[in-house]
Amino acid sequence: MTNKSGLPISKPTALVHKPMELNLKEFSKAVGKGGIDFFFGKWDSLAGDGVEALSALGLAENASEKGWWLVFRSLLQAIKNLVDEKTEIEPKHFNLKPLKNGIEQALENSHLILNQKFFNHPDKDPIIQAVKPAFLDWLKQCNLSEADAIAISDRLPIYFAAALHDEWRRHAKDYAGLKEQLDTPFTQANDRLQAWFRYGTWLQKQVEEPMFLEAFSLKRVYVPLRAYYKRKVEGQKAEEVEPRLTNRDNFERVVIELDKELETWLNKAHKDDAIRLISGSPGSGKSSFAKMFAANLAETDKIRVLFIPLHHFNPADDLIDAVGKFVQMDGILPHNPLAPDYRDSRLLIIFDGLDELAMQGKIAEKIAQDFVREVQRTVDRLNQRELCLQVLIAGRELAVQANETDFRKEGQILHVLPYFVPEDKRKNYVDTNQLLEQDQRQNWWQNYGAVSGYGYTGLPNELDQGNLTEITAQPLLNYLVALSLRRGELTFSQDTNLNAIYNDLLKAIYERGWAGHQHRAIQGIEEKDFIRILEEIALAAWHGNGRTTTVRDIQSHCDNSNLKNLLKRFQEGFQDDAKASITRLMTAFYFRQSGHNDSGDKTFEFTHKSFGEYLTARRIVEEVRYIHRKLEARDDDPYEDWDERRALHRWALVCGSTAMDEYLFEFVLDEMGLHYQKKPENVAKWQDTLCHLISFMLKHGMPMERLEPRPNFQEENRQARNAEEALLAVLNSCARLTEKLSEIKWHSDDAFGTWISRLHGQRVRFDVFCLSCLSFLDLGGCELRSKDFYLANFKQANLTLADLGEVNLQDANLYKANLEKANLYKASLEGVCLALANLARVNLEEANLKGADFVEGNLEKANLYNANLEGVALVVANLKGADLEGTNLARANLEGADLEGANLARANLAGADLQGANLENTNLEGANLEGAILYGTILESKVTISSQETES
Template sequence: MNSNRHGLNVTRPVSVLNKSIKFSFKDFFKSMTKAVVKGATGNFVQALGDVIDALASVSLTDDCGEVAWLLIQRSLLQAVHDLLKENEAILYRDPTNQMVRLSQMGLSPDDPDAITSRLDLSLEQGEIAIDENFFLRPRTLPVLERFKTPFKQWLEMFGLNEAEATSVVNRLPSYFVHALNEQWRTRAEDYKCLKEAFDTPFTKAGASEQAWQSYAALLQKQVDEPMFVEAFSLRQVYVPLRAYFFERGAAERDVRFDPRAAEANDSKRIVVELKKEVDAWLAANDAKDAVRIISGGPGSGKSSFTKMLAARLAEANGRRVLFVPLHLLELSDDLEEAVGKFMRYVDPALTNPLAPEENAEPFLVIFDGLDELAMQGRVAAELAQQFVREVREKIDRLNYRGSRLKVLISGRELAVQSNASDFKRPKQILHVLPYFVPGDSRKEYMDARNLLEQDQRQQWWSNYGRVSGRNYEGLPEELCRDEDSGNDELSEITAQPLLNYLVALSFTRGEVNLAEESNLNVIYRDLLKAVFERGWGGGHNPALQGVSEEKFVRWLEEIAVAAWHGDGRTTTVEEIKGHVESGGAASLLNLFEEGADKGITRLLMAFYFRRAGVSESGDKTFEFTHTSFGEYLTTKS
């Protein structure tokens, strides 16, 4: 097999690569259609998984072109599987919808050939070129762009509207890249001939480097995952945030800066673009200025910013980045050991950036959620302070010979303030600003570039209107009030990123008149009703057939209290069962037709929860996607 610095292009036969790769979209969509129709009976994930398993067992030939085709097809099918699995609630929101639509078109849901004949498969005639660029920039593979057209049509045939289908297919590249990395790592022997044919960092990477490549793909995929039960992702609606820092006065320049005193003395608040400010800090490579703090209230966009930053840096393939949710860190351990434990859960092949290795690459470690450590009272607050000091000590040691490690920590204002004495360098603490700052409040800031004159809610609602198909050009007039005075409660709510999104969910339902009722509890109550009607009242989930809305809400309250009794955010199925039984509500366990374990798991994954890892006992843990939901449900119980 020949190779050169440009790699091998299978559209121009070289040596044994005597065959152009042809990709059968028709067979692909036939398999997907069979899986989705079968999924109408509740076996969707299993059905699509069977297709992937069948493809995984395909016998390999000696033709490297066919091996490359198999790598692409396996990766693409896995990506589609993951996308559809995450959007199952949308795909089946009306259990009869796909049957009705197909009947209206004169098609039988049991005839996948007839269904796929309605798709535009003309672009599948193109050939796929496999060269070095494919391994260096797999998201630019032309077949992905070609695949989007029939994939979008297929989604629309099964009930998604045009905006929803477009949002899903535009997330495909990130999912494909992640699946490609996983395929390459887990089935390395299958693709041995490709590794020998191409001389690229991707193909020649060792186990550790492959692990970091896969992790980088995961960080990019995470910001393309759906928001709640929507078809769109964080990346598709994200609005770059603004922030401010306190500037020391002339009289303070000869003394060590104290951010707490600066706030008390009403020092100047300098407004900046958060992304540009953090980028400048990273580019400076100042070993003595290796920590940045992102401070903001609940739902202010701190975590969204850190996730977007991690994804962007991972895609740029420059400084390596590790994203650590602090509530998953066991801080009773030494910091290096605690990070190492976390990384072993993520991928055992990842190297610990806090380990004192020679010639280590530059790293950025993002610790998200300093407030998560301080929510459990005095002991946890002490752990948070210990954590901050360990971070500083570790940085001082690792950066002794140069700027190797930088750390960015995010947290709520109170948690940051309690540790502010450890961050005394100028610009070290960046305070996140809301989407909208009323005119009367802008005088509190030094805003040389007039950044605060922009009402960022307009941009967010425009993004939301585009990806949801509701075509908002900006903040709806019904939600605009006497805003410049800053006295309007609804304006205060929509100024915060998370609460603004919750208002959007409630507003689009049209069940609550937000012009008259802007209490946050009213919005939460409406959203609880929406989730029940959308995900459970329709009866698609077999675990909770016939469950009333009252019992559904009661279940969520019990879960919230179980989490509150734990670490405040996470819980396990066993903890929920134990809490329900001890609290005299054991009859709720009998609601699940599939058994309590499976039923509770389905409920957790359908509402505002996500898997958070594994507890010390080995049980899978779940966490509230946003702590505010847990706080609301706990106080409601």
């Protein structure tokens, strides 16, 4: 059969003139579900149970009439699916007969032929354009805005294609006659090819589904992403490469268009280069890109593509078996595409959410690494002879960084770039095609203005300032800003943080539930209670895998948090159980049902994990406020039965199950910042309370024996560690705002060192979260010898008299830290930031300080004997009386430094910049000053210097 030939459809003879075989039992059953006869225009029967009723009547005996019913039913089902997604529309309140008549008229005038071309791309058939006007008019009659009506009707094509697949599959026996006269992909292909055809349509439909609670879809506002990969600079020494383009490992960042880069990789199809990783921050658009990329590939049908969200995937199995279980779980495919008998010549698997395998701390992080290595092994095994499998893995930066060492080929890891890169930062990239010149925020707002009906032609001027510049550079956050801007309740300023925007979003969701078509689940519920329940739902999800939870888990968390009565209030107005009430509540926020867990319970997930992280952060900060208030009341009332053990028990319930990470901490910090803006004195008090709790905990331990049911020792220990780390992190969030030292009472000199070693554990990646939370900490006199503080943040910490001998402080931040009289003998401080730090009388003998930043640091009378300060920045530093004998200061920047009375005997100052430095009474005997710059240097007669030539 050619594309032009085929089967013309024809409208069935009118019901009253059609002889029929009436199966009363089946007819009653079908009509009973909807409750209304199909032809009277009632919605439930229009496209759902009406199909069963018509089958029971035995209508449409010839193939042309059955073809008409196939298209008609599919159109109706597609329209019903679109309308069901828009909760503002209640079809029973509107006349559906004109819509049905419009569809029938369009079909009569279309001269539609069922053939290969139609079934290959039903979404592109002219029948869709013929039906759209009637659908659009009906949507407007439902009181939708012009923009919303257009946005919904524009999504009809792919919804029709999906409905056509479902209709054929679900009612195959109704269309048996078609198979005898029609040669289509449905009848010609085997079950496996049909499944791929159906799944490809499903992928395309995913990007056309409504974005959050909007009428428009992701596809309508999507802006293609840019990214960069690291390229090693070959054949040059590090000092010869322009520093702005490279890091210490001598790499440069090369900017590319992400979709084109991956298309090129797919087309090359090299069996030894079959894996790519996409790394991006929360809200950077990596998941949206993965969906769009999969949908576009499915539409072209050049390569089979399988999209797997990793929070729905069990990584514990063999990869081939795990993929098989995944595709069969929700009926995605009837076969395992990696099994030998069903393997296609080319398959791309997109795994999205690598970080979602790492939600239970370091153990799960190991699972993520094991998963990636299993992917590598499987890809290598299947591609031994020729390429048949390629894999794309997307995840947050930290999850990808943990696997960087396994992917060293150029371009294997692609880092997503934001919509906007400020001009002063563009110089850090190799951007041959000037891709970064474009501010993609303008494109996004143009798209959004068109589909939303708000008419934006670009980024509003009031959003291009302060923190908002960074926020609007991220796709997801851009959308949240747009929602708040539309509400007009939040005043945007350069200090507006992300949590303020999320808080405004919560208010919008609550008010939306109260406006006209109020959610029954929140009738009579105050806003604070609505948010409180959502926080508990988020906590339940965090204690699970970070995104997903069940009604049973929510009920359990509410019981533990004394929210039973509040939960019961959500049941008012219902005659069903709490589970139904919670389900209705969750539909008021950004949740979706996502299948069942191993116990058979329905699971719900946040549409974006960031929503859950924000609500969890609110819950954690609220716990701090509650604990402080109860302990304060205890101090005022001796009959109050609260004490530190009870406080720590509650803290363990909130923060013990899952380890906090950098992403959640950012939300905690912003949430604490909102409290600080309102009442800074409260945050200062909370800081003192947390210091006291940590001191108590270090002396008496976490009261894990109070957990019910009590877990085994290993699990107790894991949860205790998580809770303790969270205490340190939240304390640090307070200190960063108050800029006040956190004065914890250490019960021994080694108390902090022992504790931080417990929290630190075995390093499995470059950065360790707990080490980023040490700023503003009072560690005076602490014993910290030989500790690993690589990349630690000691900003403005007090380390006076601390023993830091032989510690690793490489790339640590010691900005404005007080290290007076500290011992740093043989310490490694390469690349450390010591700007404005106080190192008076510090012992840095034989320490490695290569590339360190001492700008304006105080090193008066410090001992730097034989230390390595190659390339160090000591601009305007105070080195009066410092012992720098034998020190390596090659290429160091000592511009304006005060070296009066310093001992630089035998020091290596080759190529050092000493412009404007004070060298009065300095001992430079035997020093190497070859190529040193001494313009404007104060060289008094008392200076001891060798006879070597100097530039002066």
